[in-house]
Amino acid sequence: MALLETEGLTKDFGGLRAVQDLALRVDEGEIVGLIGPNGSGKTTLFNLITGLHPATAGRIRFDDGRRELVGLAPHRITALGIARTFQNQRLFNHMTVLENVLVGLHCRTRSGIASILLGTRRSLEERRRAEARAGGLLSLFGDRLLPRASRPAWTLSYANRRRLEIARALAAEPRLLLLDEPAAGMNPTETRELMRDIKRIRERGVTILVIEHDMGVVRGICDRVAALDHGTKIAEGSFEEVRRSPAVLEAYLGRQAGRA
Ligand SMILES: Nc1ncnc2c1ncn2[C@@H]1O[C@H](COP(=O)(O)OP(=O)(O)OP(=O)(O)O)[C@@H](O)[C@H]1O
Ligand SMILES: [Mg+2]
Numbered sequence: 001m002a003l004l005e006t007e008g009l010t011k012d013f014g015g016l017r018a019v020q021d022l023a024l025r026v027d028e029g030e031i032v033g034l035i036g037p038n039g040s041g042k043t044t045l046f047n048l049i050t051g052l053h054p055a056t057a058g059r060i061r062f063d064d065g066r067r068e069l070v071g072l073a074p075h076r077i078t079a080l081g082i083a084r085t086f087q088n089q090r091l092f093n094h095m096t097v098l099e100n101v102l103v104g105l106h107c108r109t110r111s112g113i114a115s116i117l118l119g120t121r122r123s124l125e126e127r128r129r130a131e132a133r134a135g136g137l138l139s140l141f142g143d144r145l146l147p148r149a150s151r152p153a154w155t156l157s158y159a160n161r162r163r164l165e166i167a168r169a170l171a172a173e174p175r176l177l178l179l180d181e182p183a184a185g186m187n188p189t190e191t192r193e194l195m196r197d198i199k200r201i202r203e204r205g206v207t208i209l210v211i212e213h214d215m216g217v218v219r220g221i222c223d224r225v226a227a228l229d230h231g232t233k234i235a236e237g238s239f240e241e242v243r244r245s246p247a248v249l250e251a252y253l254g255r256q257a258g259r260a
Helices: 042-049 072-078 097-108 113-118 121-141 158-171 187-203 217-223 239-244 244-257
Strands: 001-015 016-027 031-035 059-061 082-084 176-180 207-211 224-229 232-237
Touching: 001 042, 001 207, 016 042, 016 207, 016 232, 031 042, 031 187, 031 217, 042 082, 042 176, 042 207, 072 082, 072 097, 082 158, 097 121, 097 158, 121 158, 121 187, 158 176, 158 187, 187 207, 187 217, 207 217, 217 239, 224 239, 224 244, 232 239, 232 244, 239 244
Parallel strands: 031 207, 031 224, 082 176, 176 207
Antiparallel strands: 001 016, 001 059, 224 232
16 A cells, blocks of 8 residues: 655756656555665655645655645644654754653644643643653653653753654654654664664554665665655665666765765
8 A cells, every 4th residue: 555655746946956756655564765865855855745845746645545745734744644853853952852752742632732731720631641652652762762751852862862853753643754864973873773763663553764874774674765866766676776776876976976
């Protein structure tokens, strides 16, 4: 079942075509990797899927073609079951670790997030339920986040902040999780742990589309890989197929040669 399917998806920024005529399919239960050199349109694709940028042309269908995402506001897309992390962290640094996850939960709670955080009587019971759920999400990361639940987010290590971003995205109860370079800046131990975490999230029934430059991660967790260059899909298949693709080799080597 195609959870996500784009067709002819195109995005122009002025004269720059960041995504061009893109057809991409993600089946339910898959972990799909999205690779490509810097500036190849990977993050722009996430911005299109989540409604942050309007598409110039094309379609984005969700849930076996039942929903058209192009034209929907971001909060509607979240409510349909798509959540993401950002390449550059966007945590609420002065809120606690737990509160950051509570913010992610708000689209699944009846009371507004303000009343939950302020603790009005009506929302007290809901806050307790929300905190229990948030605690459950923190515990996905073993003892990395849960023991730090009441600390401000800014006190967390870099890797823990990245974990918290994933926990917050999961709070929206997505069917599809978009991860934008989750391993960036992590050391090898943290990266191995992240790979286990991402696989565990998939085992909970979440489909994952992950942008990643660390090819060890892509090889280790992705069922399928698609490669972009200049906004165009230049290869798709297993990690080995994509890695051996002449177009992919040229895209990466060409850029490196250009830089050298
Ligand atoms: N809001 C924007 N306005 C104008 N141009 C943009 C905007 N966002 C992205 N671009 C341009 O679109 C192209 C694709 O950028 P994008 O961020 O999608 O690349 P990327 O594949 O995620 O790269 P990286 O690996 O460096 O994160 C780049 O040329 C970028 O400068
Ligand atoms: Mg990017």
